[in-house]
Amino acid sequence: MNKVLEYFNKLNNTEEVFKKEIVVCGWQKIFKQTMISSITPYLFESLDIKEHIAKEKNENRDLRIKPKVYITVHDTGDTGAKHTAKFWSDTVYKEMWVDTKEPYKASFQYVVGNDGIYHNIPDNEVAYHAGDTTQYDYTLYNTGVKVSDKFELGISEDSFYTINGEKTTVPAPMFEKEVDGKVIKRVCTVDDINDQGICMAVDDEYFYLGETYFNKTYEKIANRGGNNNSIGIETCVNEGTNVWLSFMRCAKLVAKLLDENDLEIYDIKQHHFFSGKNCPQTLRVNNLWEYFLHLVEVEKDILEFVKEGYQIKLIPHSEYLEPNGVLTKLPKCVKGIEYTIETTKDDVVESYKYVKLV
Template identity: 55%
Template sequence: MNKVLSFFKENESQYPIIKNIRVYGWEFEYDHLIVSSLSKYLFEDLDIIENIAPETNENRDGRIREKKYITVHDTGDTDFRHTAKFWSETVYKQGWEQGPYSASFQYVTGNDGIYHNIPDNEIAYHAGDSTQFDYKLYDTNVTGENEKPVVTISEDGYYEVDGKKTILLAPRAYKTWKEKVVIDRIAKTSDINDQGVLCKLIDGKYYIGETYYSSTYEKISNRGGNNNSIGIESCITVGTDIYLTWQKTAKLVAKLLNDNNLSFDDIKQHHYFSGKNCPQTIRMNGFWEHFIDLVKMEYQVLQFKKEGYKIELSVNDERVKANGRILLRDFNKDDEIEYTISTIKDGVKEELKFKKVLKKFN
């Protein structure tokens, strides 16, 4: 068995994920049944629809910045009319039914496609962290060897790396409301956003990124969202297949990681840059780690394709689409679906049979 088929064998599960989730929008919330696909890899090409906003747009900043992150959002918009095309046009036209629209993002994904609105290397207005501060690293004066250090805050307000106090003062928790100061104190570890503070190990020394206290969401957050990340909105439109949108988004993220030489750690939630609960539906239903798994799968398959492998799915079951999406109907307990993944390279074809058991569905 070649390495591609071995990789699929290691990463395919016998049972699909079947879970009822809550989808959160500002108009309304709804329940939605998530059924995962045959494979964590979505068997379709990445098709990007170019709809770049005019340079004269005020929501197209135009300044070029190095990209250090991919930022994942969801639209928080459940209205059935508000598809990816709709949101792409909203950026393009700088307006929608509620008036002028001043935000922007590089991409928006949905069942109806992946739209590209702002060039990847430009600043866009999606992360809520302003454009005044670029990605920057500060020397902590703490040495170590941990590639994934944890940043906390000491009682007197300094950042700590894996418990070792640094020379860097964390931002103060400070907020005003109607011209009155309502929060003014030394920040605590619990004020840090869920995804933490940027901390890099370089030549045996830790460096911490540019941070600030977001008074809107009352969280210590990281800078560089608008300037140094590629922002992706994902639609949660009612009536659409949310899991398909997640898979399309994962495929896009994998391509952008590849193109910008970024790692899986560089995929961030909007939350990381402002403390906002976004992408809310993925966060609230505990699907972030699974989403990252989808990206890892897409990324590896992209590497195999670059090596010249052609990879195909064959399934002869009307309950499954050609791209591997299991349709949300017609299942009985203990039903099984058989499928084959094949590879072709240098004229040699190999294949492997798989089986999915829908046992947990009832």
């Protein structure tokens, strides 16, 4: 058995196929869908990216080139059946909602749906999706606090971040809210920080913190660098599609972008990290974020095999299993689902037949 088939053998032995009732959230409606986790966390299809780059005069194309340090994952929060990836790509391209003709004032690098993947803004350019404005770049500040194994963030009474109880040189933003025309201001507490935390880095000596701000819309401390320094991906959650397939496809795209931009799993952020918005809402409310990151890890591992020249194909032997690894339904009682994985490298074809109890 070669190393690719061995890798799948390990997945087959350790990964559970599971079914979960998920709630798909969007502004038109909220609907339930049964998610089935696929035969392995790997999606057996190649990335088919349709280039549909906005024209240079497009108001939602910024044209500034910035280094990319994050990947930002969104969902469209748009459950309308006709609001496919193509719909969203056309909406960015034409700067208006293509159904209502209302002006559209946002953009993102990619949109992923059951109908494919569209590329709208070049990866190295700024796009308008993260809600943190475009005036601030990803910046790290030396906190003056010596690095240690422990990292516990706090905020002092005079509004500086603290690490492990020690005051840093980095100021925390103030809470700000307008009530009846009056601005209420107070020092933030850690409860005001978005639930993905704030950017932290270390060198051999010191802790560093990223640039943060207080987002008045969502009333959370959030991070800068979303619009300028991340590649934004929208994932479609439109009714009538297999929403989980769109997230699996998104994970595959994220793995490729990590590889191309020399980024790691911890560089994948939710839109929430940059604004406090509940996005990607469907992953968040169904507690699927960690599993989504796991999909990216598996895709990243297998991408290494693909880069070495392996072609990988799944041959299903069950009516429930699609050639891309998606399970259309689960049998009523426990059953072995059989499939073969075939690899080709330098004209050498190898295969192995697996059985998965589901």
